[in-house]
Amino acid sequence: MFQNTKCECGHQNPPDTLLCESCGKPLVESDEPLEMRYDGVARRSQKRNPNPLDRVWNFFSSVRIAVIIIIITLVGASLGTIYPQGNNAEYYKEAYGWSGELYHKIGLSSMYDSWWFVGLLVMIGTSLVICSLDRVLPLYRALNKQQIRKHLQFITRQKTSYVGAIEGDAEQWVQSFGNHLKRRRYKVHINGTALLAEKNRFSRWGPYINHIGLIILLLALLARTIPHWTEENTIAVRDGETVQVAGTDYYVKNDKFTVEYYNETELPDRLKQQQRPKLYETHAVMYECVSSCDEPGIEPELKEVKQYEITVNHPMNYKGVKLYQIGYDDEPLLQSVKPVIEDVKTGQKYGPFDLPMKNPKTSFEVGPYSLELKANYMEFALNDEGSPVTKSRDPKAPAFIFIVKGPGLDENGEPYMYFPLEKDKERFSQDKINQAIASKIQIRVDGMDNVKFSSYTSYLLIRVDRALPFVWVGLGICMLGLLMGAYWHHRRIWLRIDDGTLSLGAHTNKNHFGMRSETTWALEQMGITVESDKLDNGGYNS
């Protein structure tokens, strides 16, 4: 069907234009107030004979389609909340019976990662871009070059309009009306006896800025699937220990771990006599590796970058790497001892010498004695054949075998088995194993000052989310757009005086009541008293 799109003012409009882009004359006959959406301009992509590319474009350009996609997505998203997500088949069968089984079978148990749900999000994103682009560009153009003198029909068919006679010089009247509007922060443009006053145009860009924010948000969520952009690991750090933060170049030291328990008066009766932790805290130091980070056999060079007391819900945060306190273990582990060697006969003590549980030196000179460390066991045990073995790599029941040389001992040295922990010494009968040498020398710890324990293991959850800043930026822009569009109203007043007759029309994108009262106020300043309601042209949104 051929449609004549040339306006009587001589302007050639694109197809589907509702109001002439130049003079504003309505191109569709009706008595209703004008459809002012997008100022009556055609969507950017509308054209005759669309090719396949245009058809795809037009599909996504439709707000109706966008709303349908959003509704489908919302319904889909709500299905995912019926039962918990991400469990295995047995769980759904056991917990919810046949409906749970069905739920899992049709793929709703992991639906937020399903191809169709992600597909819907992709379609929403596409529609956001295309819908916005197709509307914001024509709207920008239309608002940027507005004609001051509009077609009479355009003015009188505005939702707020007034027609009446005025007295005196028309141009002067327009000037003074304009001055009144300026007091209400309108930008006033005058062309002889025609006037255009406008304020808060920027609020029209709100929705598009909002959409930009949403697109950034969607892209940020997509970015989270890039390897290494999000990571979640748990590490165990004993107090005093430094451990690499898995997946990063950072190291964290558990400088000290403290637990505070509830005292009796704070606990209800049924929990009395129990140790209930009230607050546990890791005094953590974060280091960054500066060199030799990945070289085997060389200790990495670390530089302290941050100290923080990590408690539950108060994670340490350094450059997007977050460390959360998720638990602790209070099994003590021996870290090091400083034993002495005692000559049993004379009672003379030599030492002490430093014996760490991990990677100790292998030879020691203590007084007249020299010790050669032959073997060590972290968790000493005897296997089925009666040979000494270690049951784990943590010093839970450490044992050391020394070859000792010195006064009164064989010159080739005599073996001496040493259990630093008193309970192990008795359990494995150290003196019996050592036999004769036990009556000559004793290796033992003199006082608790010479024993160093690590009392706690702190469990930390490491979370790296490099997309998070972008999520916040997206949300921020989204919110800014929402505020711009919601809080401010775009208001325009057109008027023209033809042979002593004033025709005034006003338009706003929301709050027509406010628009009318502002118009009433302005007219009143000019000595025209009219009831606010009388300006209403009827139609929608009253």
Next chain:
Amino acid sequence: MGKNRKPIQIVILLGVLLLGGYAIGKTLFASDDGRPAVGKAAPDFTLLDLNGQTHQLADYKGKAVVVNFWGSFCPPCVTEMPEFQRMYDKYKDKSFEVLAINLSEDDLTVNNFVGERSLTYPILRDANRVIERKYGLSQYPTTFFVKPDGTIMDIFVGGMSEQDIDSRVDQLLQS
């Protein structure tokens, strides 16, 4: 307008196709949790052996490699180590290597252990469980059979008999 419309449409639709394709593709193909799995590339590592020599897995491309994680505290590890030694001797002339990574034990323990058993294949020293974590180990011993192209042919958790090792190494050498 008009003039730039078509290029803009093409650019935007292509962008959507790329990003959307990536997003949807992610959901269709097995999610990559970074852990080694059969068919995937074995994570690279650079470690020292007992002689202080550097071994990097990537340098063994073109060779069939058995990567075995072991600790002196794990009885099945201890049992299977002589089997690996036999395998090592048997296929020494072939394009084959055994890399046995110790589970972050201390020097004395490892040296004593290897010395007593006169093992001649490279024993590598992990520190602070870094490589062990990289390989996502949860049980010991665990053995990875790495094809000459660097991908994992099989992962075996638990102690292996001579036959278990033999059949896999045969398969590995054929690939």
